[in-house]
Amino acid sequence: xxxxxxxxxxxxxxxxxxxxxxxxxxxxxxxxxxxxxxxxxxxxxxxxxxxxxxxxxxxxxxxxxxxxxxxxxxxxxxxxxxxxxxxxxxxxxxxxxxxxxxxxxxxxxxxxxxxxxxxxxxxxxxxxxxxxxxxxxxxxxxxxxxxxxxxxxxxxxxxxxxxxxxxxxxxxxxx
Amino acid sequence: xxxxxxxxxxxxxxxxxxxxxxxxxxxxxxxxxxxxxxxxxxxxxxxxxxxxxxxxxxxxxxxxxxxxxxxxxxxxxxxxxxxxxxxxxxxxxxxxxxxxxxxxxxxxxxxxxxxxxxxxxxxxxxxxxxxxxxxxxxxxxxxxxxxxxxxxxxxxxxxxxxxxxxxxxxxxxxxxxxxxxxxxxxxxxxxxxxxxxxxxxxxxxxxxxxxxxxxxxxxxxxxxxxxxxxxxxxxxxxxxxxxxxxxxxxxxxxxxxxxxxxxxxxxxxxxxxxxxxxxxxxxxxxxxxxxxxxxxxxxxxxxxxxxxxxxxxxxxxxxxxxxxxxxxxxxxxxxxxxxxxxxxxxxxxxxxxxxxxxxxxxxxxxxxxxxxxxxxxxxxxxxxxxxxxxxxxxxxxxxxxxxxxxxxxxxxxxxxxxxxxxxxxxxxxxxxxxxxxxxxxxxxxxxxxxxxx
Numbered sequence: 001x002x003x004x005x006x007x008x009x010x011x012x013x014x015x016x017x018x019x020x021x022x023x024x025x026x027x028x029x030x031x032x033x034x035x036x037x038x039x040x041x042x043x044x045x046x047x048x049x050x051x052x053x054x055x056x057x058x059x060x061x062x063x064x065x066x067x068x069x070x071x072x073x074x075x076x077x078x079x080x081x082x083x084x085x086x087x088x089x090x091x092x093x094x095x096x097x098x099x100x101x102x103x104x105x106x107x108x109x110x111x112x113x114x115x116x117x118x119x120x121x122x123x124x125x126x127x128x129x130x131x132x133x134x135x136x137x138x139x140x141x142x143x144x145x146x147x148x149x150x151x152x153x154x155x156x157x158x159x160x161x162x163x164x165x166x167x168x169x170x171x172x173x174x175x
Numbered sequence: 176x177x178x179x180x181x182x183x184x185x186x187x188x189x190x191x192x193x194x195x196x197x198x199x200x201x202x203x204x205x206x207x208x209x210x211x212x213x214x215x216x217x218x219x220x221x222x223x224x225x226x227x228x229x230x231x232x233x234x235x236x237x238x239x240x241x242x243x244x245x246x247x248x249x250x251x252x253x254x255x256x257x258x259x260x261x262x263x264x265x266x267x268x269x270x271x272x273x274x275x276x277x278x279x280x281x282x283x284x285x286x287x288x289x290x291x292x293x294x295x296x297x298x299x300x301x302x303x304x305x306x307x308x309x310x311x312x313x314x315x316x317x318x319x320x321x322x323x324x325x326x327x328x329x330x331x332x333x334x335x336x337x338x339x340x341x342x343x344x345x346x347x348x349x350x351x352x353x354x355x356x357x358x359x360x361x362x363x364x365x366x367x368x369x370x371x372x373x374x375x376x377x378x379x380x381x382x383x384x385x386x387x388x389x390x391x392x393x394x395x396x397x398x399x400x401x402x403x404x405x406x407x408x409x410x411x412x413x414x415x416x417x418x419x420x421x422x423x424x425x426x427x428x429x430x431x432x433x434x435x436x437x438x439x440x441x442x443x444x445x446x447x448x449x450x451x452x453x454x455x456x457x458x459x460x461x462x463x464x465x466x467x468x469x470x471x472x473x474x475x476x477x478x479x480x481x482x483x484x485x486x487x488x489x490x491x492x493x494x495x496x497x498x499x500x501x502x503x504x505x506x507x508x509x510x511x512x513x514x515x516x517x518x519x520x521x522x523x524x525x526x527x528x529x530x531x532x533x534x535x536x537x538x539x540x541x542x543x544x545x546x547x548x549x550x551x552x553x554x555x556x557x558x559x560x561x562x563x564x565x566x567x568x569x570x571x572x573x574x575x576x577x578x579x580x581x582x583x584x585x586x587x588x589x590x591x592x593x594x595x596x597x598x599x600x601x602x603x604x605x606x607x608x609x610x611x612x613x614x615x616x617x618x619x620x621x622x623x624x625x626x627x628x
Contacts, residue, residue: 070477070480070481071477073220073222073223073476073477074220074223074226074232074236075239092236094223094226094231094232095507096222096226096505096506096507097505097506097507097512097514097560098477098505100505100560100561100563101503101505101514101516101560101563102477103564104564104567104568105564106561106563106564
């Protein structure tokens with residue numbers, strides 16, 4: 001695998017169905033109460049008589065300059081050569097939570113074994129030529145996988161801004 | 176070697192020094208680089224010491240780099256010989272073994288060391304330990320084994336982060352522990368008194384005795400144990416005493432008449448000190464605190480590494496600057512995760528405090544927010560690190576929260592977050608008056624809610 005790809009999210013197509021969240025839980029064998037690696041936020045805007053409802057689907061952005069990486073004291077978080085993916089070598093993770101405090105999106109998730117985990121873009125599926133599980137099940141095409149480029153990065157930035165504006169605590173284990 | 180001039184001399188052997196060397200060579204710097212330090216060239220990460228002592232990782236994994244790292248980066252090592260005196264005007268460094276090194280430019284990355292309370296006998300006693308570097312971590316490991324074998328106790332002087340980590344390790348390894356903190360609460364400066372009391376109760380439930388307001392006045396070493404005498408007349412007897420009363424930058428080799436020192440060496444955003452050709456990085460220095468806009472010593476591992484990298488790039492002729500930082504820490508204790516971000520201070524002095532239990536979590540989760548002049552200035556979290564991103568954004572961007580505060584303190588943690596989210600959404604142009612009985616702004620999306628379900 002030697003390609004750089006990233007999630008490409010189109011908010012105008014997202015219906016907030018959370019199929020992506022369920023697919024992520026299933027693919028990664030995560031307990032439902034963990035909330036999984038992907039979250040869907042709903043934001044309301046506009047005047048009370050014309051409220052506009054929008055959804056944002058967000059997982060780890062595999063940032064170009066990820067704040068979680070230098071925050072990790074054990075070197076468990078690293079950037080994979082070739083793919084540019086930000087991965088957690090879980091056996092090296094000591095569960096110190098510094099990545100969770102550093103990530104602006106709340107992407108790292110502590111699992112029951114006391115070590116962090118997060119979205120790896122379904123690396124195994126990519127190796128087999130498949131799409132990430134969340135992309136595969138998205139019924140509206142809001143969530144896609146595209147080569148990293150100007151537009152994708154710009155969209156990631158925009159999504160990240162919306163997620164920050166919405167607040168991140170909505171997502172896990174409460175649906 | 177003495178008399179030769181090094182292009183760059185690095186003092187210290189921690190994360191900042193290692194990152195500086197990496198950055199220098201990555202940037203193509205070909206000149207002579209020397210490094211003088213107390214140790215033999217392995218780079219120990221003090222953040223990982225607790226996890227070794229808990230039995231989670233082998234000792235070897237506590238090192239960022241092993242001995243060969245500096246040689247691979249063509250660094251001339253002066254191991255076992257820390258700096259004794261630096262003359263910034265002559266551009267020389269005298270080492271502890273008497274050698275004199277000349278430099279064109281020098282990077283002080285000597286880190287910080289534990290403070291020893293000024294009680295006669297503490298420093299000299301072999302029952303008293305400090306804990307920071309590789310050697311002291313191994314010494315503590317042996318001392319804990321010894322204490323367990325003898326069924327004895329540990330006294331920990333200082334209810335700091337390190338002191339509490341040590342108390343947790345003692346309990347996990349079956350050693351009784353007493354924490355003696357000088358202030359009226361544990362984690363002074365990091366935890367609000369209200370949250371500190373919650374933590375004290377959790378530590379007590381794990382079998383740790385916590386004494387606050389305990390001033391150690393005397394020390395006696397007997398054959399079988401040591402005795403710490405407190406100002407109120409109490410005596411704490413222990414097999415081993417761990418001194419965890421904070422750290423101070425290792426700068427005794429610097430002449431304060433030559434270089435500006437506050438708590439650490441004061442540096443600009445390129446990591447230059449006030450002295451010509453002298454740079455500093457890591458815990459030896461202090462730099463921009465994003466919240467106050469002033470220079471402040473923070474002592475964070477990730478910052479130290481980044482500052483080392485910035486210094487290395489600038490020394491190599493590239494342009495790099497340190498963006499500044501915010502005081503923050505996060506630490507697991509037993510089954511808890513405590514976090515602090517920004518300024519957390521006692522009540523009063525124009526500070527408004529929200530103490531926020533989360534009734535839905537059975538008392539496990541709680542938060543504490545502090546505001547001044549309508550802005551969030553700092554917060555504590557217990558088992559709620561997930562909520563940090565929103566709060567950090569409000570803090571760093573100094574979002575005006577006056578409308579939220581004018582409604583009085585929120586009664587619970589979820590309600591506080593709801594109000595802050597709503598206001599935050601408003602700041603991005605989506606604010607509207609809440610309808611009765613609803614919580615507009617942001618709400619969890621639920622399966623089956625959308626048309627695609």
